[in-house]
Amino acid sequence: MFSIQDLNGDGHPDVAILGFNTGSIVVLLNNGDGSFTQGKTYVTDGVPAGAGLLVADLNGDGKLDFAFGNRAGGISVLPGNGNGIFKGNFLGVAFDGNAPRFRDIRLGDFNGDGKEDLLVLPAAQVLLGNGDATFTAKGTCGTAFMSLGSAALRDFNGDGKLDVAGIPTLTAPPRGIQVCLGNGDGTFTTGTEFDQEIEHNLVVGGDFNNDGKFDLAASDQNGVSIFLGNGDGTFQPGIATAVSASLPTFAVADFNNDGKLDIAALISSGVEVLLGKGDGTFEAPVFSPGPKNGFLTVADLNKDGKRDLVVTTAGSAIVLLGKGNGTFAAPVHYALSGYPSTEAVVADLNGDGKLDIAVGSGGVNTAGVNVLFGNGLGGFSAPTVFRTGFMPLGIATADFNLDHKPDVAVNLSGGIGVVTLLHQ
Numbered sequence: 001m002f003s004i005q006d007l008n009g010d011g012h013p014d015v016a017i018l019g020f021n022t023g024s025i026v027v028l029l030n031n032g033d034g035s036f037t038q039g040k041t042y043v044t045d046g047v048p049a050g051a052g053l054l055v056a057d058l059n060g061d062g063k064l065d066f067a068f069g070n071r072a073g074g075i076s077v078l079p080g081n082g083n084g085i086f087k088g089n090f091l092g093v094a095f096d097g098n099a100p101r102f103r104d105i106r107l108g109d110f111n112g113d114g115k116e117d118l119l120v121l122p123a124a125q126v127l128l129g130n131g132d133a134t135f136t137a138k139g140t141c142g143t144a145f146m147s148l149g150s151a152a153l154r155d156f157n158g159d160g161k162l163d164v165a166g167i168p169t170l171t172a173p174p175r176g177i178q179v180c181l182g183n184g185d186g187t188f189t190t191g192t193e194f195d196q197e198i199e200h201n202l203v204v205g206g207d208f209n210n211d212g213k214f215d216l217a218a219s220d221q222n223g224v225s226i227f228l229g230n231g232d233g234t235f236q237p238g239i240a241t242a243v244s245a246s247l248p249t250f251a252v253a254d255f256n257n258d259g260k261l262d263i264a265a266l267i268s269s270g271v272e273v274l275l276g277k278g279d280g281t282f283e284a285p286v287f288s289p290g291p292k293n294g295f296l297t298v299a300d301l302n303k304d305g306k307r308d309l310v311v312t313t314a315g316s317a318i319v320l321l322g323k324g325n326g327t328f329a330a331p332v333h334y335a336l337s338g339y340p341s342t343e344a345v346v347a348d349l350n351g352d353g354k355l356d357i358a359v360g361s362g363g364v365n366t367a368g369v370n371v372l373f374g375n376g377l378g379g380f381s382a383p384t385v386f387r388t389g390f391m392p393l394g395i396a397t398a399d400f401n402l403d404h405k406p407d408v409a410v411n412l413s414g415g416i417g418v419v420t421l422l423h424q
Contacts, residue, residue, distance in 0.1 A: 003055040005064055008084030018053040018068060025066060029084050039084050104394035105409055108153045108162045110186045116398040121145050122169050126186045131402050138186035143178055144169045152205035154214040157181055157233035165216055167200050175200055177218055181233050191233050206252045206261045209280045217263065221246045224263055226280045239280050244272055253298045253307045255326045262326060264309060268292050273326040288328040291318050295343035301355055302378035312340035312359050321378045337385045338366030342395040347406040358408050360392025367391045369408060
């Protein structure tokens with residue numbers, strides 16, 4: 001099914017095609033000489049051509065919009081910008097279906113041009129941001145990393161270029177930590193692998209001894225190990241730090257506002273926080289009741305200067321407001337549409353000055369991004385769901401098109417890895 005309309009306001013009729021079973025709308029812009037330039041491609045919840053495509057000014061702003069049937073049995077709308085580009089489920093980069101399936105996203109400026117780039121795991125593929133919400137595939141780290149939080153992005157050798165440390169997924173256990181040093185153009189030089197002969201599954205960067213050099217924290221069977229950085233891309237042997245869980249999910253932040261990094265880990269009965277001493281070691285843990293597993297995100301949700309936690313697990317986003325001493329208030333559960341498939345990201349997505357939460361979710365006819373709008377006090381609305389057709393497996397938020405509004409990027413499953421932008 002197709003529609004012929006002037007989509008970019010240049011006086012020439014353009015073509016929008018809803019592909020048969022391709023799950024996409026392709027825009028062909030008329031050059032005015034009988035030829036066409038392919039514009040953007042947009043995902044459509046995997047609907048076939050029979051679902052229908054309408055092109056009209058649906059919101060009264062004088063600009064043409066798209067409307068089409070979606071897989072959930074409703075109507076999806078992509079508002080137009082008037083220049084041939086439409087807001088909503090924008091298909092940024094499609095990858096070879098034979099490549100490793102993409103499962104997580106990390107943000108960073110890998111080529112120093114001031115535009116947000118993406119590192120997509122586990123293939124460690126760099127996508128350089130073009131500043132218009134599109135991306136260009138660049139290099140990889142030369143090794144595949146474990147996904148779901150297993151890559152730390154910092155300048156580990158002090159050359160002003162972003163480096164990556166992660167847990168190699170293709171090596172047999174016990175897995176060490178592989179460091180890839182950035183060349184400043186989106187490519188990497190493979191550095192040293194640090195092997196304690198102990199299994200790791202998550203690594204986080206931070207300066208744990210306040211010496212101005214970035215260190216690493218990695219989960220292991222006994223808790224967390226701290227690797228103090230030498231400032232040249234190498235690290236000292238790990239300092240064992242006991243946590244009441246094996247291979248715990250953890251996050252790093254200053255939870256008691258003393259200027260020293262702490263560790264919050266999920267254990268069988270809640271959250272255990274180890275307060276940092278500022279030398280790479282920690283005080284005895286303090287405990288708060290809460291969820292025992294899930295994806296963990298740190299943010300100051302109510303802007304009181306104290307770090308809070310968001311845990312996505314078992315159909316819920318769970319908020320624990322920090323007390324500023326390493327402990328947390330009682331957890332508050334918010335039901336999600338579908339089961340959470342990503343960690344939470346936090347940003348002011350509707351421009352009201354209050355932080356919101358976005359979480360990817362999966363399930364039959366529920367795959368999409370759940371957005372919980374914040375009230376500024378640490379409370380949140382029931383989720384508004386933005387359908388993506390396939391289950392998101394990674395999520396990140398940044399201003400990808402330089403319009404000073406936060407966007408949300410997700411990875412989609414379904415054989416071909418895709419990076420999608422949801423413009424709010």
